[in-house]
Amino acid sequence: MKQRTNIIPKFAAAILTVGIVTGLFIGLNSANASPSASISFANFGSIKDWKAESSRSMVITTTSGDKYRATFLNNCHSLPFSDTVGFVTSPGGSFDKFGAVLVRDQKCTIRSLERIG
Structure with a gap:
C-alpha cells in the first residue's frame, strides 16, 4: 500500500522562505536608499x-x-x-x-x- 505524503507543510515552508528572503532584500535596499529630498x-x-x-x-x-x-x-x-x-x-x-x-x-x-x- 502506498503512503500519501502531505505537501501542504512543504509548500507553506517554501512560501515562508520566499517571504523572508524578499523582506530582507527590501529592508536592505530601503536602508541604503537616500531619503527623498x-x-x-x-x-x-x-x-x-x-x-x-x-x-x-x-x-x-x-x-x-x-x-x-x-x-x-x-x-x-x-x-x-x-x-x-x-x-x-x-x-x-x-x-x-x-x-x-x-x-x-x-x-x-x-x-x-x-x-x-
Missing part, C-alpha cells in the same frame, strides 16, 4: 537657478546654495533647449518627487529628487 518654499522664490543635464535630468540651485538633481519619468525633449521652465509644486509650496516641470508644451513628471550639494 524636498525644496521648501519653491513657489515663493527659493529656486534660484536650474541647468539641464540632459532630457532626463536637471540640476536645481536654491537661494541658499543647495543643489538638487531632479530625474524625470519621461524624456523632457525641450528641456536642453529651453530658457524658461515652470515648477509644479505641492499645495504647501514645496517641490519634491511628486512635482513636475513644465517645459514649453510638455509636463515632465519627477521620478526622483535628491540633494547633491
Whole structure:
C-alpha cells in the first residue's frame, strides 16, 4: 500500500522562505536608499537657478546654495533647449518627487529628487 505524503507543510515552508528572503532584500535596499529630498518654499522664490543635464535630468540651485538633481519619468525633449521652465509644486509650496516641470508644451513628471550639494 502506498503512503500519501502531505505537501501542504512543504509548500507553506517554501512560501515562508520566499517571504523572508524578499523582506530582507527590501529592508536592505530601503536602508541604503537616500531619503527623498524636498525644496521648501519653491513657489515663493527659493529656486534660484536650474541647468539641464540632459532630457532626463536637471540640476536645481536654491537661494541658499543647495543643489538638487531632479530625474524625470519621461524624456523632457525641450528641456536642453529651453530658457524658461515652470515648477509644479505641492499645495504647501514645496517641490519634491511628486512635482513636475513644465517645459514649453510638455509636463515632465519627477521620478526622483535628491540633494547633491
